Amino acid sequence: MRSAPTILHLDMDAFFAAVEQASKPSLRGKAVVVGGLGPRGVVATASYEARVFGVRSAMPMGQARRLAPNAAYLAPRFSLYRSVSDQVMALLRSLSPLVEPLSLDEAFVDLEAGGVARDPVSARRAGERLRADIRAVTGLTGSVGLAASKMLAKIASEEAKPDGLVLIDPGTERELLAPMPVRTLPGVGPATGDHLRRAGITTVGELAEAGEDELVRLVGKAHGQALHAMALARDERPVVAERETKSVSVEDTYDVDIHDRVRIRLEVRRLADRCVRRLRAGGHAGRTIQLKVRRYDFSTLTRSETLRGPTDDPAVVREAAARLLEGVDTTGGVRLLGVGVSGLAAFTQEDLFAQAAYAGEEAEPGEEGDVADRSLPGREPSVERPVRKWTAGHDVRHAVFGHGWVQGSGVGRVTVRFETPDSAPGRVRTFAVEDPELEPADPLPLVTPVSATAPPGGPAPRGNGPRQPVV
Incomplete structure (x- = not known):
């Protein structure tokens, strides 16, 4: 374990939904759900406005629609998410050569390897600067956790959500973990959590008190030893820059x-x-x-x-x-x-x-x-003859009205809202699905204000002032 909180974990806030809101002016501040739209689809990401109604990631889409019937339900646009992710990852790599991406919106960074942090003060400063840079470059927000290990940094970023920063000082880890539910620890899923609960173990503190031998008896040698180490805040895993694709x-x-x-x-x-x-x-x-x-x-x-x-x-x-x-x-x-x-x-x-x-x-x-x-x-x-399929949320271009996105389609008609990331909320028009003037289009890049200098933790800068594309 390190003696300073120099491992950073970044988790972008409701990433897919936040990108959709930034891309579609009419959806800013509204409930947005991204995922599979068919009867068997699941929620990939829900905006914080949708989470108020109980919508969560991995929830069946049918259940989400019942909880939030007035939300916007959109299919993912991974090419756009990937381009925004590339910008965020470039900011992380400017801090350190040791960046370990976990997904498009999540990564670990070894700040010590980059020489930007060696103590709690410099680590916090690097984390706050990163959050400000992400806001300035993308207009989006991310939550940052700082700790002496990867496990604790990830727990800290979860505590920081949304749009915050939590630093765990070395020496305070066990006190912080003790009251947390066992499901907080990585690798403790519903089945293991239920098994531990039946044994009278519901918090991380109780997990530590149970001892290694008892945990090995309950869940097996490898898992029991790992759980006991995590309950004592022990995690020696390094930040690994490259993961081999298997x-x-x-x-x-x-x-x-x-x-x-x-x-x-x-x-x-x-x-x-x-x-x-x-x-x-x-x-x-x-x-x-x-x-x-x-x-x-x-x-x-x-x-x-x-x-x-x-x-x-x-x-x-x-x-x-x-x-x-x-x-x-x-x-x-x-x-x-x-x-x-x-x-x-x-x-x-x-x-x-x-x-x-x-x-x-x-x-x-x-x-x-x-x-x-x-x-x-x-x-x-x-x-099989190709059929023109208009998917909710995807981009289109009309020969007369320009760029827009599909709000919905059915019974031979497709409804399109014409707006761009830097426009005001646009008008809605309906066309025949085979309208020759309507074509699929690539996503437009996000835009962010020229003077995107809001203080960390403040509201994301928006408005009708000058805007520039994110490049």
Whole structure:
């Protein structure tokens, strides 16, 4: 354990929803819920205005709609979130070479390695400066925790939410942890929490008092020893700058169970192509192809096949995934399909037999709703005609009215609100879904005031003054 609180944990506040509010003037200060919009969708992020109604991350979207029927429900726009995340991560890397991203909106930073903090005073100063810089660059807010270990820094940032900073002075850790519920500790989920509660252990202080031997008896050796160490505020894990990617995968959950075997084959091929695009984007190839099938009764099957060498050839991955599917019984329907590649390497050793089988095959369209079926012997390829789908929250451009976003669609109509990040709340117009003047568009960059110098902890600067794009 360190003698100074020089490990920083940043957690952006309601990140996806906050980006949507910054991007859409009409949603600022309103309840916003981001996630899967289908019957089986779940909440990815809810704005603080939506949390007032009880909406929480990982909640079924249907339950969220019942709790907050008047909230704006939007599908994620990961390309925009990633661009904003890149700006935040660049600010973190300006503090230290040791930055450990956990997700798009969360990371650890070793301030001591960057030479910017060696004691509580300099650590707090670095944390406050970071929060101010994030606000100035993105217009968004983040919560910061500072402590002598990663576990405590993460707990501190949670205590700081929203838009705050909490520093845990070395020597005060056990006193701080003692009254907290056991679920505060990483690795203590609902099942472990219930098991400990039945044994009369509900707080971290009671966990420490129970002793290592008792915890090992209750939850097993490895978990019991780890729990006891955490209850005593012991955490020696270093901040690791780079994490090795071990696998790449994609999956889709379907609003209605798929029963047709031909459709299932088509979906697996489409997922294989998406997986390869993600694989290539990361500069990887892989040897082991994995198929995941969740059936109508929620039972989940996984199958895998290891090739002779790494590949990033979509034809090879499609063929292997198709072989794996042949060994899975889909009677009764499937609700989720996934394709993954593991055993990653930075080079490929092409499967010559698969290449020969697919010689001359043209690249297939990879977007949803635009797939081709060449997997059925003796049958002419069938192509599903692309259907224009307007997803709530996604960007569009109209030839006359300019940039906007989809508020909703149905019965052949699509409703669009025309506004941009630096405009006033815009007007709403409705069009036919096949209107030739309406097209999908890329997200516009966020904007932030030129004089974004609000003091840390103050309100995010907004208004109608001059604004500049975030670049």
